[in-house]
Amino acid sequence: MENSQFIVSLTLILITFGIYIGIAIYNKARQTSDFYVASRGVPPVFNGMAIGADWMSAASFIGMAGTVMLLGYDGLAYIMGWTGGYLLLTFLLAPQLRKYGRYTVPEFIGDRYNSHTARVIAAICTIIISFTYSVGQLSGSGVVIGRLLEVDARIGTLIGVVLIAFYAAFGGMKGITWTQVAQYIILITAYLIPVIFMSLQITNNPLPWLSYGQVVSELGEIDRQLGLSEYFAPFENGSRWQFMALMFTLMAGTAGLPHVIVRFYTVSTMKAARWSGAWALLFIGLLYLSAPAYAAFSRFILMTNVVGQPIDDLPAWTETWLNTNLLQIADTNNDGILQWNEIMISNDIVVMATPEIANLGVFVIGLMAAGAMAAALSTAGGLMIAISSSFAHDIYYRVLRPNATDTNRLAVGRITIVAATVLAGIIALDPPGAITQIVAWAFALASGTFFPALLLGVWWRRANGPGVIAGMLVGLTVTLAYIFAVRFGGFSIAGIIDTGAGIFGAASAIITIVVVSLMTKTPSQEVQDEVKDLRYPEQMTYKNGDVWMK
């Protein structure tokens, strides 16, 4: 039995990897613009899928449903925050940045604010944010490969490193785009099949989205009987202000994440950017609408099939997870019966363990593993492109070696990817925190640095170089200081913990940019005209106070 599971999982993973690598080779990058932005010709629907795969990381796929299951209503801040940010992005930033027509976010900041210092700070921020984020992805892929191939998680991580380094360096953005389309299809299939089967098992309705509301209400009833707070009761695991601060941080972070923004550069026009945003959220929404259903069904099965059972007579699946230490059971009151508060379950195993809990068979379990790998690898691939372009393009080419050749820059880009992947892999062998925690820090940093710089860069002509330099530095400092003060100093404002730090970072950065810009020189007329030009579609051009139509 155990043996057939291994063979099925391995086969599914190998087949899907074969597909990704095949696509990467087929679409090998031939020019710089291929490498960074896929020659700007990806159709919006497919770009939407690629954004979806790029976006949905190990944290979304493996961690989110578990978080909602354990936190109840308060976990929904992740669901709303990680979807609502697409509105800020699509309304306020993506089309305008697309019209500006640069390759990377640091390049926009450097050119718009006419400052090499701002460019370098932005490039360094991109590298810090993307690198932090990718450590989480690599350790996630290590856990999945390790568990499935029954090897040490460290060996799993190393396998992940080799794969990512290979196809990201080889295919560049063009290869990544089509690889990510395939990865989206695989990860969403893997996510939906178990949740649909669980819905059939529990409610006799194949549509989990329509059926799990009843289950949520029943969970509230079960909790009341057990003397626990209701599953859906608000603000039981943190204050109302923490909920809103976390939601804001994830939304603003989404709008400022360099590897997501760059995906909007791969389409042809502003119109295509708007449609990409809409398709992306539709595809992302399929998973995010299903995660709370996943959470409710898993909790329901645990509450009804596991809780209240004699401890000596637990289902077979508990054994394998008990061995990993991600599930712990202790009979604290020595009555031989398992109570809910005697189970310690890690939120990272809920999605992976549920197919076993619900007895869905070897194929579904193997498919889950392949889907989780797709989520971790696709996001890590996108992050590596962001790191590579920040270094090779914004620092190496724009600042250090302005006369480097095309071939030379492409080579530096590829070397950066390999080096960054290996370095992130080394840190991921012994990760500094849980996956979701690392990811939340990356979002807080993005909302404290890029979100204010981009928002004011597009919408306020008066914002200037000194303003944005001071703003990014203040935002970075405040965000980091708040995270450290909460974690090590026991400090907090209105119950807001480290994951909600972005709200303070963003607010202080916006105020700083406004104040410093107003105290220093007005940007040149040329820059102001360029900013005004972003208000109009490609066919209209703003020049010397007038709008021209081509």
Add this chain to the structure above:
Amino acid sequence: MKKIDKSVADAYYREKNKYILLFLSIWFVVSFGVVLFADSLQFEVPILGFPFHYFMGAQGSILTFIILLFINAKVSDRIDQKYGIDESANEQISYGKTVDH
């Protein structure tokens, strides 16, 4: 190239922004607004069986977000059309305009 009357250009900009403001207000109400009053919004949603605040967090807000993005794409296309913007011309211009450092 032909010059566009300043009032027409401004009207284009204002019309676009009017919708963005409207959509972002709805975005704010279905997310931050509902969370702010979550305790008093616990009445049950008919058929689905959820308490309302939970439904909004798990489904209602996300569905609203998706719908708003599609309406925005459609509305923006219509505004472009009204002002005589031609998408194939856009494609040509933006293709040539790529800043290749």
